[in-house]
Amino acid sequence: MKPIEVPLRFSPSILRRLGEELNPSPDQSILELVKNSYDADAVDCTIELIKTDQPGGTIRVSDNGDGMDAAAIRDGWLVLGQSLKPPGGRTKLKRIRAGSKGLGRLAALRMGSSATLVSRTRTDPKRQFRLTINWSDYDKAALVEDVILTIKEEPSPEKTRAGTEITLEHLRSSITRMDVKRLARSLILLADPFAENPEGFKPALKVPEFADLETIVRNRYFNDAEYHLIARVDKNGKAHATVTDWRGEELFSAAHEDLSRAQQKESYKCPPAEFDLWVFILDKATFSTRPSSLQEVKTWLQTFGGVHLYQNGLRANPYGNPGNDWLKMNLSRVRSPEERPGTNTSIGRVSVLDTDEVLLQKTDRSGFIESDTFLEIESFATGALDWMAKRRTERAEKRRAQERTEAPKRSEQAKESLQQVIEKSPKATRESLEVAFTKYDRTRQQEVDKLRREVQLYRTLSTAGITAATFAHESAGNPIKTISLSINTIARRAKEKLGREYEPVLAEPVERIIKSTNALKVLGNVTLSLVDHEKRRAGRVNIHQVINNMTKMFEPFLERSKVIIIKDFAKGEPFLRGSEAALESIITNLLDNSIIWFEGIQSGERKVAIRTRIEDKMLALRFMDNGPGIVGISKKDIWLPGETTRPNGTGLGLTIVRDAVKDLGGDVDAVEHGELGGAEFVLELPILGA
Amino acid sequence: MPKVFGESTIKRVTIVEDDPSNRKSLAEIVADAKFVPVPEDGPLCDLKSFTRGAMRNTDAFIFDHHLKQSQYAPFDGAEAVASLYKKSPSLLCTTWGKAYIDAIRVYRRKIPILIRTDDLNPDTIAIGFEYCIREFESDFSPSRRPWRTLVRVEDVDEQLRPPMFYVVLPGWYSSDKISLPLYLIPSGLRQNIKQGVRFHAQVNKGAENQEDLYFDNFEFD
Numbered sequence: 014m015k016p017i018e019v020p021l022r023f024s025p026s027i028l029r030r031l032g033e034e035l036n037p038s039p040d041q042s043i044l045e046l047v048k049n050s051y052d053a054d055a056v057d058c059t060i061e062l063i064k065t066d067q068p069g070g071t072i073r074v075s076d077n078g079d080g081m082d083a084a085a086i087r088d089g090w091l092v093l094g095q096s097l098k099p100p101g102g103r104t105k106l107k108r109i110r111a112g113s114k115g116l117g118r119l120a121a122l123r124m125g126s127s128a129t130l131v132s133r134t135r136t137d138p139k140r141q142f143r144l145t146i147n148w149s150d151y152d153k154a155a156l157v158e159d160v161i162l163t164i165k166e167e168p169s170p171e172k173t174r175a176g177t178e179i180t181l182e183h184l185r186s187s188i189t190r191m192d193v194k195r196l197a198r199s200l201i202l203l204a205d206p207f208a209e210n211p212e213g214f215k216p217a218l219k220v221p222e223f224a225d226l227e228t229i230v231r232n233r234y235f236n237d238a239e240y241h242l243i244a245r246v247d248k249n250g251k252a253h254a255t256v257t258d259w260r261g262e263e264l265f266s267a268a269h270e271d272l273s274r275a276q277q278k279e280s281y282k283c284p285p286a287e288f289d290l291w292v293f294i295l296d297k298a299t300f301s302t303r304p305s306s307l308q309e310v311k312t313w314l315q316t317f318g319g320v321h322l323y324q325n326g327l328r329a330n331p332y333g334n335p336g337n338d339w340l341k342m343n344l345s346r347v348r349s350p351e352e353r354p355g356t357n358t359s360i361g362r363v364s365v366l367d368t369d370e371v372l373l374q375k376t377d378r379s380g381f382i383e384s385d386t387f388l389e390i391e392s393f394a395t396g397a398l399d400w401m402a403k404r405r406t407e408r409a410e411k412r413r414a415q416e417r418t419e420a421p422k423r424s425e426q427a428k429e430s431l432q433q434v435i436e437k438s439p440k441a442t443r444e445s446l447e448v449a450f451t452k453y454d455r456t457r458q459q460e461v462d463k464l465r466r467e468v469q470l471y472r473t474l475s476t477a478g479i480t481a482a483t484f485a486h487e488s489a490g491n492p493i494k495t496i497s498l499s500i501n502t503i504a505r506r507a508k509e510k511l512g513r514e515y516e517p518v519l520a521e522p523v524e525r526i527i528k529s530t531n532a533l534k535v536l537g538n539v540t541l542s543l544v545d546h547e548k549r550r551a552g553r554v555n556i557h558q559v560i561n562n563m564t565k566m567f568e569p570f571l572e573r574s575k576v577i578i579i580k581d582f583a584k585g586e587p588f589l590r591g592s593e594a595a596l597e598s599i600i601t602n603l604l605d606n607s608i609i610w611f612e613g614i615q616s617g618e619r620k621v622a623i624r625t626r627i628e629d630k631m632l633a634l635r636f637m638d639n640g641p642g643i644v645g646i647s648k649k650d651i652w653l654p655g656e657t658t659r660p661n662g663t664g665l666g667l668t669i670v671r672d673a674v675k676d677l678g679g680d681v682d683a684v685e686h687g688e689l690g691g692a693e694f695v696l697e698l699p700i701l702g703a
Numbered sequence: 704m705p706k707v708f709g710e711s712t713i714k715r716v717t718i719v720e721d722d723p724s725n726r727k728s729l730a731e732i733v734a735d736a737k738f739v740p741v742p743e744d745g746p747l748c749d750l751k752s753f754t755r756g757a758m759r760n761t762d763a764f765i766f767d768h769h770l771k772q773s774q775y776a777p778f779d780g781a782e783a784v785a786s787l788y789k790k791s792p793s794l795l796c797t798t799w800g801k802a803y804i805d806a807i808r809v810y811r812r813k814i815p816i817l818i819r820t821d822d823l824n825p826d827t828i829a830i831g832f833e834y835c836i837r838e839f840e841s842d843f844s845p846s847r848r849p850w851r852t853l854v855r856v857e858d859v860d861e862q863l864r865p866p867m868f869y870v871v872l873p874g875w876y877s878s879d880k881i882s883l884p885l886y887l888i889p890s891g892l893r894q895n896i897k898q899g900v901r902f903h904a905q906v907n908k909g910a911e912n913q914e915d916l917y918f919d920n921f922e923f924d
Contacts, residue, residue: 341861344861344862345862383894385891388894489798490722490769490798491722491724491725493798494722494725494728494798494820495722495724495725495728497820497821498725498728498729498731498732498820498823499724499728499731501732501823501824502728502731502732502735505735505824505825506735547860547863547867547882550860550863552858
C-alpha cells in the first residue's frame with residue numbers, strides 16, 4: 014500500500030490553551046504587543062484603552078515603527094512560536110530585539126473577540142495592509158488551518174506615516190485599575206525610564222478612566238534623591254563606583270579592590286553592567302526645601318522603588334517588582350536603618366549589556382536562571398551597596414565624632430553668652446539669676462560626668478566579655494584538656510599498678526581534680542555560649558526552654574552556693590519573637606543577682622523560684638528568692654546604670670534586665686520583699702503562642 | 704602487640720595534635736591501648752604530602768581538630784580525617800563547641816568517629832578504630848547509615864558570618880531546628896536554599912544527636 018502523508022494538525026482549542034492559559038495577566042499580554050513595537054524600531058507607541066473598565070471595551074496599540082507588508086505578516090506575524098525577526102543582531106536603532114516567541118502576542122490578540130492589524134512599511138507608507146481575525150470563526154472550525162485569513166492591500170489615509178496599529182475589540186473581560194496601574198508601571202520601565210535618549214522608546218498610555226495613572230507615567234523625581242550611586246563593571250570584569258550628593262558633587266569613589274567582596278579580588282565574570290541607584294531621605298526636614306512634596310515622592314517610590322534589571326535595554330521581570338527585593342536591600346536596612354537604602358527609599362537599575370545573551374529567562378518568564386553569571390551580577394550590585402553603606406557609616410561616624418568635639422565648645426559658648434546676658438540684667442534680679450545658673454550648671458556637669466562614666470563602664474565590660482570569651486576558648490583547648498586527659502591516665506595507670514591500694518590512697522584526690530576540671534569546663538562553656546552569634550538573631554524563642562538551659566548551665570555555681578531552684582511553669586511551651594540572647598541576659602542577670610545577694614544569708618536554705626503563668630497573650634514571669642531583699646537602695650533606683658550597693662559591683666545587671674525586657678516588648682517591676690521574703694522581679698512578656 | 708580487626712591490623716598510631724602536652728597525654732592513652740604511639744611534632748606540610756608520608760609509617764591516626772592556631776599544620780583535623788576515608792582508620796577528637804561542629808559538619812560524612820576529649824580512653828580508641836574499619840567496608844553502625852531524607856529549609860540568614868540556614872528533618876526529630884552553615888551546600892546549588900524549599904539529601908537519620916548528623920548528595924527538584 015502506498016504510504017499516506019499527513020501533517021500534524023491542531024484543534025482550535027490549542028489556541029485557547031496557548032493563548033489564555035499561558036497569559037499571566039492582561040498587562041503582560043498588552044506589553045507583548047508593545048515589545049513588538051520596540052522591535053520594529055518605533056520611537057512612539059501609544060496604548061489606548063477605550064471603555065475597558067467593563068467587558069466589551071477596545072484596546073489599540075499604535076506605533077511609528079518599520080511596519081509590515083503582506084509577506085512579512087504571512088511569514089512572520091502570523092507564525093506562532095517563531096520570533097518576528099531572528100534573535101541576535103540589532104535593529105537599525107541599535108536595539109537588541111526582545112525576541113518573543115509570539116505566544117505572548119497570541120494571548121494579547123485573543124483578549125477580544127476580534128483583532129485587526131493595519132500596517133504600513135517605511136518604503137511605501139502610502140499602501141497599507143489590513144488583516145482581521147475573528148476568533149468566533151475558530152470556534153466553528155474543526156481544525157486551525159480550516160479558517161482562512163485574508164490580508165487586504167488598500168491605500169493609506171492621507172498624511173499617515175509608517176507603522177503598525179493593532180485593535181482588539183469586544184474585550185472578553187474588563188481591565189481593572191490594578192491592571193492599568195501595573196501596565197503603567199511596566200510601560201515606563203519597559204524601556205529605560207531613566208534616560209532621555211531622543212531615539213529611545215517612548216510608550217504613552219491613554220486611559221481616560223484613570224487619567225491619574227497617565228500622570229504617574231510622566232512624572233519623575235530623580236533630582237530629589239539625596240545620593241546617586243553609579244557603579245560600573247567593564248568588559249574585563251573590573252568594577253568601579255562613585256557616590257554623588259543631590260547637587261551632583263562626588264562624595265566617595267571606589268576602585269575594583271574596594272568593591273569586590275571576595276578576598277582574592279577577582280574580576281566579576283559577567284558581561285559589562287551598570288548599576289545606578291538614587292537614594293532618598295524621606296523626612297520632612299529634607300523635603301522642606303525641595304519643589305516636590307514628600308508624599309508625591311513616597312507614592313512614586315512605592316510604585317517604582319527598588320532595583321530593576323535590564324537586559325540589553327529591556328526590563329526583565331520580576332526584578333524590582335513590588336515584593337521583589339532581589340538584592341535583599343530591605344533585610345540589610347532592617348539591620349542598619351541609618352545608612353542602608355530599602356526598596357521604598359530608593360530607585361535604581363542594573364543594566365546588563367548582554368550581547369551574547371548569556372542571561373537566560375526561565376521558561377515561565379519568572380526571571381533569569383540563577384546561573385553563575387547572574388550570581389556574579391548580583392554580587393557586583395550587592396558589593397556596590399555594601400561599599401556605599403560602609404562609606405556612609407564612616408561619614409556618620411566622623412560627623413558624630415565632630416559633634417562630640419564640638420559639643421563642649423558650643424556648650425561653653427552658650428554658657429558664656431548666657432553669663433553675659435545675666436551680667437547685663439538689672440541688679441535686683443542678677444544675683445538670684447547667677448545662683449540659679451550656677452546650680453543648673455553644676456547639675457548638668459554631674460549628669461555629663463555620669464554619662465561619661467556609664468559609657469566607660471560599658472566599654473570596660475565589653476572588653477572584659479571579649480577577654481573572658483578568648484580565655485574560655487583557649488583554656489578549653491589546652492590546659493583543661495591536658496589536665497583532663499592526664500588525670501584519666503593517672504587514674505588508669507594507678508589502678509593497674511596499685512590494685513586495691515588505689516581506692517584508699519588516690520581515689521579521692523583524683524576525683525576532686527576531675528570534678529574541679531568539669532566545673533572549669535562549665536565556666537568556659539557558659540561564657541562561650543553567651544557570645545554565640547546565632548543567639549542574637551531575632552526569631553522564635555521558647556521561653557521555658559531558655560530558662561531550663563540557663564539554670565542547667567548555672568548548676569555548678571548554684572550547687573556551690575547551695576541554692577535550690579524551684580520551677581513552677583505554666584502548661585505548654587510559651588514562645589515569643591525576639592532574640593535568645595535577650596532572654597538569656599534577663600535570666601542570667603537575675604540569677605547572678607540572687608547568687609551574689611545570698612552571700613549575706615549564712616544559714617538556712619537558699620531558694621530561687623521561677624514561676625510562669627499565661628494570661629491572654631502575655632506571659633507573667635515571677636523571679637523570686639529568699640535573700641535579703643532590696644535594701645539600702647530605693648526600688649526605682651535599682652534599674653539605673655551604675656547604681657549598686659555592692660563594693661565593686663557594676664550596677665549594670667538590672668539595667669540590662671530592664672533594657673532586654675523592653676526590647677522584647679515587655680515590662681518589669683520589682684518588689685522589695687516578695688513571696689519568698691527576698692527580692693521579687695515581676696516580668697510581663699508578650700507571647701505569640703504556647 | 705598489633706591488634707587485628709577483621710583483615711586489618713593496627714600497630715602504629717600517629718597522633719596529630721598541636722599542643723605538646725596534649726600530644727604526650729594522647730600518646731599515653733594510645734600506649735595504654737597497647738598500640739605504638741607515633742606523635743607528630745610538626746610543623747606539618749600540606750595535607751596530601753603529610754598523609755602520603757605518614758601512611759607509610761603508620762596504621763591509624765588520631766587527629767585533634769584545631770591544628771592551625773600554633774602554625775602546627777595548614778589544615779584542620781576534620782579535613783585530614785575525611786581525606787583518609789577508606790584509606791586509614793582515623794579518629795577525630797575535639798572539645799565540643801558550636802563553631803567547630805559547623806566547620807566539621809562539611810566533612811562529617813567521611814568522619815566515622817568524632818570523639819569528645821573526655822571520652823578518650825584505651826577502650827574507646829580501640830572500638831573507634833574497629834568502627835572505622837567496618838564502615839570502610841560499608842558495614843555502617845546504625846547511627847552512621849545514610850538514608851535518602853527529606854529536608855525542609857525553615858530560615859536562611861545570610862548576614863551571619865558564616866551565613867547560616869536552618870532546616871528541619873520531618874523524618875528525624877521533626878521539632879528540632881538544625882543550624883547549618885551555607886557553605887555546606889556546593890556553590891552551584893546554594894542559590895536553591897530559600898525559606899520553605901524542600902530537598903533530599905543523604906542523612907544518617909539513625910544519629911541520636913544533632914552534632915552527629917551529616918548531609919550529603921543534595922538533590923533539588
